[in-house]
Amino acid sequence: MARTAAETRELLADTALRLFREHGFDATTMRRIAAEAGVSIGNAYHHFAGKDELVQELYVRIQDEHRAVVEPRLVEGAPLADNLRSVLHAGLDVMSPYHGFGQTFLRIAVQPTSSASPFSADSAPARERALGLMRLAVDRSGTKVSPGLGARLPQLLWLTHLAVTLHWVTDTSLDQRRTRTLVDGLCPVVGRAIALSRLPVARGLTDQVLILLDSLSTDLADPATKESVS
Amino acid sequence: MARTAAETRELLADTALRLFREHGFDATTMRRIAAEAGVSIGNAYHHFAGKDELVQELYVRIQDEHRAVVEPRLVEGAPLADNLRSVLHAGLDVMSPYHGFGQTFLRIAVQPTSSASPFSADSAPARERALGLMRLAVDRSGTKVSPGLGARLPQLLWLTHLAVTLHWVTDTSLDQRRTRTLVDGLCPVVGRAIALSRLPVARGLTDQVLILLDSLSTDLADPATKESVS
DNA sequence: TCCTGCAGTTGAACGTGTTCAACTGCAGGC
């Protein structure tokens, strides 16, 4: 028997993700994942630290697919609002089959101790890729942005993406149409806000927001700030 | 033996909340809660549908305490930003002892099926009270707000509160100081944004935001929209 | 040929949240 570790790992991930899609997260037991993959329970735990880590695998795959789907859709010179709309809708498209256990997704992502948290140091590469996608949307767009805001805009849009995802998870409407509506309404608002930020009258507010974002990104960038009681 | 149902229920809730505070959520087993309360496991499940429902009990108590703590702190005629700051800091004060299982808190709150979701129809009374608190902060403040925005402002501030809470849950800094910093930076920004919204140049954006909030509150108010596949 | 080491694997066992059919004891009719 004894495949290579990589083979068994992928076999388990594929099986688990299929069962998650077919029966949901709770109804999919580790015993069944192992059984359908043709390995023992203990072996499954040898390759994945727990059931949660199998969801992280899905997280990674979704993100890869998101980028693959959205990149061709980003139009050079289009308004930023339009490109943002493409990114957000593409994200919803990709996540769509997994709405059933979005709550599980969130439960795992929210654990500060876990490496799955979008804010954790461990997921810095994944976060950097997500930020890179937003940066691409900004760079390709024809919308004029002040340099100061331009540097922080990807981060701001990424937070927007998180907020939309949060809404999507709790969205019980048919096919999550309400989240689609939210995206369609939100993107023009973001576009207008950015346009407004260039006016002198909004300069003070814009600067304050940038400072706030700076302090937030310090949270994300500097693991040393994670000190706890000695 | 056989106390009244209300007595046993409260005894269990008190015991559970004490154990949660002392040992955290995961380390507190239903068996131990029942044992320390002097009842059987089955009895505990007779009074609470599950471990999650005991956390909902905490959710209710925290909210009551939040209102009690913050109401005296709201200053008549103060800038809205100051009153908002009081509400948010008071919220953090009250939640502070329970930061350890904030993730558990969120896990339960996020389930759309559960009645614990802040967006669910079941928690409408709790949400209404939270909104009422924000309305009070707005009404007591001396900040001038356009009527259209004024009507939606409590909802907007409530969403702000949710966002801050989300940051708090994932905040690993000592005593969650970073969230405190976030609040201190965020409140002036909100104040400035509201001031800016009154200017004619921002009228279009303000209207768009209000329309967006309208569609969001339709989500919350109208349970009929929760239809799923027939 | 035998031994050693190790990557890959096994499944019984543990403690968990949760369920449920059965028990207890009291209030109130007869």
Next chain:
DNA sequence: GCCTGCAGTTGAACACGTTCAACTGCAGGA
């Protein structure tokens, strides 16, 4: 005094996620 109904209670039993000491089989030296 006896029966009935029911609110309150019980704990064994179930399936689950997770752990871990032990097993397998092969590669590569002696």
